[in-house]
Amino acid sequence: MNELHIEGLTKSYGASDPVLRGLELTVPAGALAAVLGPSGCGKTTMLRIVAGFLHADAGTVRLGDRLVTGPRLHLPPECRGIGIVPQEGALFPHLSVGRNVAFGLRGLDRAERRRRTEEMLELVGLAGYDDRMPHELSGGQQQRVSLARALAPRPGLVLLDEPFNALDSALRTGVRADVRAALRAAGATAVLVTHDQQEALSTADLVAVVRDGQVAQCDTPQELYRRPADPWIADFVGDAVLLPATVHHDGRAHTALGPVPLTGATDGLRTGTVLLRPEQLRLTGPDTEGAVTGKVTDVRYYGHDAMVTVAVEGHDAPVDIRVAGPVGVRPGDETGVRVDGEGALHP
Structure with missing residues (x-):
């Protein structure tokens, strides 16, 4: 060796x-x-x-x-x-x-x-x-x-x-x-x-x-x-959800999907891009507390899981959500979306 x-x-x-x-x-x-x-x-x-x-x-x-x-x-x-x-x-x-x-x-x-x-x-x-x-x-x-x-x-x-x-x-x-x-x-x-x-x-x-x-x-x-070093790496090594964000005094990044806790130090950044993975997003009822409302635009089924694409108000591009097991929504449905876990902030 x-x-x-x-x-x-x-x-x-x-x-x-x-x-x-x-x-x-x-x-x-x-x-x-x-x-x-x-x-x-x-x-x-x-x-x-x-x-x-x-x-x-x-x-x-x-x-x-x-x-x-x-x-x-x-x-x-x-x-x-x-x-x-x-x-x-x-x-x-x-x-x-x-x-x-x-x-x-x-x-x-x-x-x-x-x-x-x-x-x-x-x-x-x-x-x-x-x-x-x-x-x-x-x-x-x-x-x-x-x-x-x-x-x-x-x-x-x-x-x-x-x-x-x-x-x-x-x-x-x-x-x-x-x-x-x-x-x-x-x-x-x-x-x-x-x-x-x-x-x-x-x-x-x-x-x-x-x-x-x-x-x-x-x-x-x-x-x-x-913890990819930058958004390009994040997107290259897997599916990524990239959200423009502003860091508030509570230490959380405020995004189109609501406030997101951050992992690691922000190095004084007040604005940037938050990285999340599709499996960190959850589909909920449209009126669920803490969730934002969106409309399903696409569902791609892979057997072991599915990728659901949702258009969310306030965010230019639709977001992808990885769902395990059966999918209970179809294109055109209104749904709620919330974030689980922490995101990483990049300049």
Whole structure:
């Protein structure tokens, strides 16, 4: 296990604006970090520099105490001790599952290679699949073989480059859980690059949100969701309700949904934007005390919950309300809305 430490990473392509602008990121040993961001933010460029596939313009990359990228230093990929799990598995089609996993186990005798291969296949839940060919496996099984191949040489770091994109949604959740369990069982330090917010929040120990070539915020999934650093991050990592607000002397923010208690210090702000999540809003009767009145404009049902959109007087945009279980309202209905819990105030 090695800590990954990235400092001041910069990269441009030709005369274009920099893709990475002094990116900083630390991943503790044994942790799984998700690097999350929109297309073009620089997350894949960062991954390729860490892997050794690209040269950085400036900055350093360390694995534990070992410098692998730095001023006048660029270790080639094969010398870095990094395992790669690419998109769609990328297994060698002419090699069996066992030979795919053993591919990087150079310097070991035949018995030790076989023992390590069997150990890795058992770790990813594919014991006994040694003699199968890649085309005989499902997409999820191929991804697990790809992980076993990456873990077999005991790398200091495992990089996963959007490895679940090619899987259908029903399969993706189970494979993500299998991969997470295998990484934890191996004690591996890992970085998952993804643009899928749900994937990042549900899989990783840490989530780093990349924006314009820099890490805008790095935190645990719970803290990132509950206390995003700014409204853009709040909206990017989940559904957000953003309300213009004025802070009164009672310490509460007064909004179109009524007064909202605030979490944390306001740093002297008297006006700003309050962040709430849709699950903090409740539908009530129109005449319920403490609720504001609105009109339902849309209902989107997902099975496990539903999103109800309500137009509220005094607020330009409708607000989304997440409702568990059956939905008792329809578009056109009048309803009450009240806030549960605290909001975060941003400038």
